[in-house]
Amino acid sequence: MAQRDAAHESDHDRITDTNDVAVESAVVADELQLSYPSAEETIVDVARLDVPEGAVTALVGPNGSGKSTLLKGLSNHLAPDQGDVRLWGDSVDSFGDKELARALGVLSQENESPGTITVEDLAYHGRYPHRGFFESVTEADREAVERALEMAGVQHLRNSEVGQLSGGQKQLAWIAMVLAQDTDVLLLDEPTTFLDLHNQFKVLETVRQLNERTDVTVAVVLHDVAQAARFADYLIALRDGQLYDWGPPEDVVTEQLLADVFGVEATVEYEPELQVLPRRALPDDRN
Numbered sequence: 408m409a410q411r412d413a414a415h416e417s418d419h420d421r422i423t424d425t426n427d428v429a430v431e432s433a434v435v436a437d438e439l440q441l442s443y444p445s446a447e448e449t450i451v452d453v454a455r456l457d458v459p460e461g462a463v464t465a466l467v468g469p470n471g472s473g474k475s476t477l478l479k480g481l482s483n484h485l486a487p488d489q490g491d492v493r494l495w496g497d498s499v500d501s502f503g504d505k506e507l508a509r510a511l512g513v514l515s516q517e518n519e520s521p522g523t524i525t526v527e528d529l530a531y532h533g534r535y536p537h538r539g540f541f542e543s544v545t546e547a548d549r550e551a552v553e554r555a556l557e558m559a560g561v562q563h564l565r566n567s568e569v570g571q572l573s574g575g576q577k578q579l580a581w582i583a584m585v586l587a588q589d590t591d592v593l594l595l596d597e598p599t600t601f602l603d604l605h606n607q608f609k610v611l612e613t614v615r616q617l618n619e620r621t622d623v624t625v626a627v628v629l630h631d632v633a634q635a636a637r638f639a640d641y642l643i644a645l646r647d648g649q650l651y652d653w654g655p656p657e658d659v660v661t662e663q664l665l666a667d668v669f670g671v672e673a674t675v676e677y678e679p680e681l682q683v684l685p686r687r688a689l690p691d692d693r694n
Contacts, residue, residue: 420457420496433592433624434458434481439490441473441480449488450476451648458592463618463625465635468645469669474628475516477645478596481626482513494592508536512590516597518581522570526580529569530555533587555586558620559613575606582613593617595627599634611638632669633683636660644668657681 420432434457441451451473458464458481466474479485481492483499492499494510502510512533533555534548556562559579564572569580578598585593595614599607615638618625626643629635635642636656644651644659646668652659657677665673666689674684 420493430457430462431460432457433460433495434626435493436477436481437491437493439477439480439492440488441476441485442488443476443485449648451480451645453477453648453650456643456650457653458624458626459641460624461618461622462640463615463627463638464641464643465639466626466628466643466645467630467632467635467668468651472645472668473648474645475596476648478513478594478626478628479515482511482594483507484513484515505536508588508590510590511592511594512585512588514581514585514593514595514598516600518577523568525566525568526561526572526583527552527556527565529580530583530587533584533589536588551589552587555583555589558586558617559583560609573606575602575609578602578606578610579613582610586617590623592624593626595625597628597630599629599631607634614638632660632665633681636681636683 420435423429436453436456439451439453439456440449442449456477466477468474476485480487483492483502494502494507499507530552531544531548534544534551537548538545556565559582561576561579561583564576564580569577572580582598585595593614598610598614602610611634614625614627617623627639629638639656641654642656642659643653644664651668652664660675660681660683662673662675665671665675665683670689670691672686672689674686676682676684
């Protein structure tokens with residue numbers, strides 16, 4: 408993987424978490440406001456947001472809270488109305504397209520490919536930032552693709568057409584493509600949506616193992632806060648496009664958060680491990 412330049416480090420890209428532990432941030436957003444050209448209202452408005460380096464961070468919140476929009480802003484797929492996003496201390500808009508793609512991999516919700524492309528060929532598409540237009544496949548490309556297929560658990564599907572795969576298999580094939588990109592930071596937008604429970608865990612375990620084996624920084628949008636709490640090192644909780652809380656799951660996931668952010672009355676148990684036990688939906692006019 409591409410290594411970050413130590414010269415990019417700055418005190419401004421460190422933060423102290425709720426346990427008073429100093430954390431290096433791979434991605435930082437400052438005074439960030441995001442909206443879409445087709446809409447006048449601001450979708451995301453956060454004063455400061457950190458994605459800790461070498462950790463898995465889950466973005467959680469209800470539908471419409473701005474999670475996917477925020478991820479687009481962090482990946483430079485949506486230009487901010489105000490503020491700045493930095494990758495290792497440098498503004499993301501200072502990177503060239505290929506340079507950014509070598510450092511930051513993105514798996515969006517809008518994944519489209521010809522149904523006839525094979526899983527292996529899809530994985531090779533992840534190597535485009537590492538090659539010139541006329542350059543042929545190198546041994547490094549082959550090794551990266553083999554590693555990606557193995558980590559995603561889809562080696563046995565390498566010759567299968569993507570259009571013939573199940574939903575879970577397709578998602579793992581797309582993850583293999585992003586892994587083949589061989590970046591230091593991964594941004595994943597709802598990789599478990601529409602998957603059954605088995606495939607949800609398979610996808611999350613793949614990402615968790617990747618983090619543990621390669622120290623890759625991950626920011627992932629997840630709907631299930633209990634699943635996110637078990638899976639991630641840090642949570643970013645959003646409500647109405649604003650940061651509600653940030654920190655380790657055991658500090659962020661509280662009964663108050665579940666009421667305020669998700670509109671659910673629930674019991675949170677912390678021993679022997681963090682569990683969320685929902686009881687009922689709160690009235691919509693509770694605020």
